[in-house]
Amino acid sequence: MSPQPSLTVHDLTDDRFLADFRSMSAHGATPAGGVHREAGTQADTANRHWFHGLLEGYGATVVYDEIGNQFGLWELNPGQPYVLVGSHLDSQPFGGRFDGAYGVLCGAHACARLSLQVHAGDVAPPRHNVAVVNWFNEEGSRFKPSMMGSSVFTGKSSAEEMLAVEDGEGVTVRETLEAMELPNRGKLPLSQFRSYAEIHIEQGKDMDEQGYTIGVVEKTWGARKYVLKVHGFQSHTGSTLLEDRQDALYGAALIITRIRQIGEKYTSPQSPLVTSCGQLNVIPNSPVVVAQGAELLVDLRCGLESILQEADQEFREALREIEDLAHVEIELQGSHAWQEQAYTPEGITLAESIARQLDLPVVRTQTRAGHDSTNVKDVLPTVMLFVPSYKGISHNELEFTEDEDMVAGLRMFAETLRTMATSPLESGVEKGDSVA
The missing domain is CATH 3.40.630.10 (Zn peptidases)
Known part of the structure; x- marks a missing residue:
């Protein structure tokens, strides 16, 4: 004892x-x-x-x-x-x-x-x-x-x-x-x-x-968490035309916007879905430089597994669309998930x-x-x-x-x-x- x-x-x-x-x-x-x-x-x-x-x-x-x-x-x-x-x-x-x-x-x-x-x-x-x-x-x-x-x-x-x-x-x-x-x-x-x-x-x-x-x-609740890195190409913000840019920060912004839209689309009073970007790091994070990289952590959470899976699938498909739109590559660096x-x-x-x-x-x-x-x-x-x-x-x-x-x-x-x-x-x- x-x-x-x-x-x-x-x-x-x-x-x-x-x-x-x-x-x-x-x-x-x-x-x-x-x-x-x-x-x-x-x-x-x-x-x-x-x-x-x-x-x-x-x-x-x-x-x-x-x-x-x-x-x-x-x-x-x-x-x-x-x-x-x-x-x-x-x-x-x-x-x-x-x-x-x-x-x-x-x-x-x-x-x-x-x-x-x-x-x-x-x-x-x-x-x-x-x-x-x-x-x-x-x-x-x-x-x-x-x-x-x-x-x-x-x-x-x-x-x-x-x-x-x-x-x-x-x-x-x-x-x-x-x-x-x-x-x-x-x-x-x-x-x-x-x-x-x-x-x-x-x-x-x-x-x-x-x-x-x-x-x-x-x-x-179930959850899906992703650590993403957006790969772009560093250049001058003043001299690089928009159509020539591979702006990693723009790609990250599209991810953040899209995951919020997905949250609003799938949420309901009976089964809320919450989506977030809790962390964003920009490389090189300089005022006159088009970002060559951006690292962010996003997550989706819901009390109904079927809704979470459907929203998660739409988010994954959206990443491919964002790559084409922003002329960047998106790398999945890590993930963490649990079910309801x-x-x-x-x-x-x-x-x-x-x-x-x-x-x-x-x-x-x-x-x-x-x-x-x-x-x-x-x-x-x-x-x-x-x-x-x-x-x-x-x-x-x-x-x-x-x-x-x-x-x-x-x-x-x-x-x-x-x-x-x-x-x-x-x-x-x-x-x-x-x-x-």
């Missing part, structure tokens, strides 16, 4: 949780109240070391896997597998302080509360141990793809492949993790974990507008029951954003929960969730963890043998 912490059950109050959240939010803090904490940066490293100390202070053993996922382990029933909870601590550039971080800290407090209750003799040791995880590079803003840590953990990507990924400055994930000086890095067998739960801000406005405190996620999928039905039923027991207004919902649970649910029975976020603002410094909603979510999550650790959550998911 994990060593007896110096804290008592009465020390881990809701006020202490909120104070810990404020301390966490200081790492990478921005003037407008958000955080700038991309994966593996100084701010992320400082936050991870802070979180390491917090976990040990709350009675956990802290270890890291090959891809830099950070685990806090509470052994309450020696020899038994762990119920895993968590999210991510990295952020988008000038992002919000709640996205991901709320779920990680919620998981840490839920685990620590249960551990203290067991050590105090208030509750019997549960059937399973408990653990919290801070996944590496969920956001994908510095290293692509997103959800990298959970992808390696679930065996969807190889550790060696992801360790070789470079950021925009040519620094690899491997070099980044070495510079972060994370101790106890090794392999953790998937068989060591029994189930998974994650709580997150909604990143949508429905719950905020409709007055719900807890959202139980029943399905994830349901979460564990038994987990949905369990979460709804707990919310009603706690008298918390609850609604079934879907997630349009990708979360690490999107990967984990394919290998472990999984529960995904939401709390409201003000006006649905996210990936923005103005992202906000009320203290009372954060605390209500913590109550909900702590009871969900206790139940999952006591009565195993069953599903038809088949686990693999090991992960990095």
